[in-house]
Amino acid sequence: MTNKRTLYRNRRAGKVAGVCAGIAEYFNLETWLVRVAVVSVFLLGGSAIIFVGYIALWMILDEKPVEQQQEAADLSVKKKVWQAGEPAKQALQDVSSRFHTLESRLRAIETYVTSDQYELKRQINNL
Structure with a gap:
């Protein structure tokens, strides 16, 4: 059985377009951690790269299907502080x-x- 994951935008858990929430879910990280990393890179001089990358991912990534959003509600326990769950x-x-x-x-x-x-x-x- 393969555990095939796909990177989606998660608008339900997102603030603007759900890009950070989708990345956090894909890598099993806390959403706030991804947001802090993005804002940090933006403020530390990577503003053009982050801005263009965010807009590109906003346009490229599909929204997460409703069926998969309901599956994600299953119970998951975090083993490390930065993991989601x-x-x-x-x-x-x-x-x-x-x-x-x-x-x-x-x-x-x-x-x-x-x-x-x-x-x-x-x-x-x-x-």
């Missing part, structure tokens, strides 16, 4: 809350299935 403690809390939600739903289903009302409906449907 949630800190491990936050990810553990999110997983724990998901399990509590699923457990309460499962209990509600179990209560319904073991109730007399469910048995009565099942017998009526079998007639």
